[in-house]
Amino acid sequence: MGPKRFILEYWRLILLLVFVSVALVALFIPGGIMADDSYVDDESIDDNPTNLEYGLGLDGGTRISAPVVGMVAEDIETDATDEEEGSVDRERLTEIESALYEELDLDTGNASVDHDDSGNVHAEVFTDEVTEEEFAAVLSDETGHEVDPDDDVRDGVSDQTRAQMVDTIGSMINEAGLSGGDTYESEQVGGEHYVVTEVPDMDPDELRELLSDRGIVEVVAYYPDDDGQANQTVLEGDDIATVDPPEPSERGSGYDVPVEVDSNAAPDFQEDLNDLGFTDEGQQMCSLEPDGDTVDFDHSDEQYCLLTVVDGEPIDAHSMGPELGNNMNQGEWASDPSFQMGAQNQQQAQGLSVSLQAGAMPAPLDFSEEQTYSLSPALADQFKLYSLLIGGLSVLTVSGMVFLRYRDVRVATPMILTAMAEVVILLGFAALIRMPLDLSHVAGFIAVVGTGVDDLIIIADEVMDEGDVSSQRVFESRFRKAFWIIGAAAATTIIAMSPLAVMSLGDLQGFAIITILGVLIGVLITRPAYGDILQRLMTDK
Incomplete structure (x- = not known):
């Protein structure tokens, strides 16, 4: 044969x-x-x-199921949508989002205005400190169309945000080296949606702490002005292109996370630091000291500090070094936009690295309604x-x-x-x-x-x-x-x-x-x- x-x-x-x-x-x-x-x-x-x-x-391990904190107004009418051309004006959506932050006094990452694939616009706030009436009132004023708090606003978040939550938590688990973990959506009886996270070989407190950190990373310039000291966000986590593993700091204490800034964000970052004086008179002008897991802001002299801020909490402060400052002052840094973000200890540095690589969670989880299973x-x-x-x-x-x-x-x-x-x-x-x-x-x-x-x-x-x-x-x-x-x-x-x-x-x-x-x-x-x-x-x- x-x-x-x-x-x-x-x-x-x-x-x-x-x-x-x-x-x-x-x-x-x-x-x-x-x-x-x-x-x-x-x-x-x-x-x-x-x-x-x-x-x-x-x-x-542990399984934690929890709903997402927030409220959403879907299919709202705005002048950002051109129905004839089927396009959406992103700048107009950004203006509406900025109005929500300003009028409702929201922290970074607690509002979003976006659209789905069909061009339908939805607005969300991710906090329980805002009422439906306040949320609807700002949208009504800003869009020029009446938004009814009873009919047009509901608790929860959009499908788009929930899917992003699942993707981000999944990336967070992988970047943290938690092999075998899983994240998915679950719809409960009554229509409420939960985000379910399973991680082997981890107790409930550890997993809850991991999920409590949204990972919103910012670089904030802390500099002197006419009223004393001022803050200005000069770089966000989304502007980071690549992240290298943490390494001991050359400053003698703490850890550094080497990063490379996205080429589109680098020129603005360089320009902001030049305008604020960090690259000339502000070089090596930061003497803020660590205070536990945060930074001690008790000082009497002028400070030019670059603060590493995670979820609204400053975890480190450092000066502008001469080499980096001179490169920025001469306009050369943006062609090779890399620098180091600081952390006080290895645990903070590892958490910072994970947050930068996984991205920020778009909304917090409501642990008051969590369902926990542990073995x-x-x-x-x-x-x-x-x-x-x-x-x-x-x-x-x-x-x-x-x-x-x-x-x-x-x-x-x-x-x-x-x-x-x-x-x-x-x-x-x-x-x-x-x-x-x-x-x-x-x-x-x-x-x-x-x-x-x-x-x-x-x-x-x-x-x-x-x-x-x-x-x-x-x-x-x-x-x-x-x-x-x-x-x-x-x-x-x-x-x-x-x-x-x-x-x-x-x-x-x-x-x-x-x-x-x-x-x-x-x-x-x-x-x-x-x-x-x-x-x-x-x-x-």
Whole structure:
């Protein structure tokens, strides 16, 4: 038999072997076929010989669900939208946003005016210190269109902001090196939306502290004027293009975070510092001292300080150095816009680095309505052991029943091996996409073993039900009939599980996803391969 004919004859079995081989590589080779293997290190290999990641139920950790603080007015009428051209005037939206900050006396990051893909404008404030009436009044005055606080304003935030919250928190978790963490939206009964964050091996207080920091980073110029000392924000976190790891400061104490400013923001930053005097008489004119985690502003002489401010709190102050100041004064710095942001200790520097890389959370979370689930790592290890024991017991039980039913190793052995291959492929897929496995996924794997063997039994019974199957034509006819039955059952399972897989229903979602994937792998790969194996063993071919 030539190679071409061999492939044509055994392509289903070859496909199964290819999928199993790829799954084994994904499972056991560190960084084998993953897009990013930077998280793999010697310690993680010692703790976990596979590339599988575990969720809260199998690794311990915390899940916090909380709504987003804010109120939103959607589809508001403004003169910023040109319906004929289908465009939106961004400068006009910025003017409306500035009016909200000024009239409502809001802190940085607590208001947003934006539009969706259809050009519909929405305005949001992210604080509970403003009433709906005050919010609506400012919008009415600024837009020239009546905004009713009862009909046009609601609690919560826009879908756009919620999606940005999920993306930012996810980036924050990744930048902080918290492997296996996950963030997603969940809609509660009654229509309220929650942002759910899961992080393995972290207690509730640590996770709550992480989520409490919005990561709004600013560089504020603190300089003398006619009234004493003044503040002016000269750079925001969004203006930072790249961030390098923190390093000990050359000033002798504290830490520095090297950053590169976006080329579009660099000229304005340079011009502001030149205009405020930082690059000439203000060089090395800052003597503010640390006071715990903040800065002591008790001084009698003039100060030219660049303050690193995170979430409204100054964490460090430093002078303009001669080299940086001279480059800015001569207008050369903007062509290579890099400098260092300061922090008093390594923890602050690491938090600053994470905030700059992940970006600022657009709104705070309301922890007064949080829902918390926490599991200790010791108990999670027990669950992991019990899951392994239950999985092995289910395999042994199914194997015993299959052998009792057929008493023919030609039928039973391929059936068990095929069912196990299905689980290996699923585990390899989970390792490949770095899906954190939880107890719900374990339940899904057990269900996949049960339904998979059910389907294989249907194939075996249908093929052997009417006696002799030595003829290939008779075997194929009976196999097709059996495959229609299991195909219809698979379609029913997928339809039934699909709502659970797409809706944010917690653990039920993981169970549904694994079950659907198992059914698809079974119908498309393992069931046809089992048919090929059975045909070679039972017919004269």
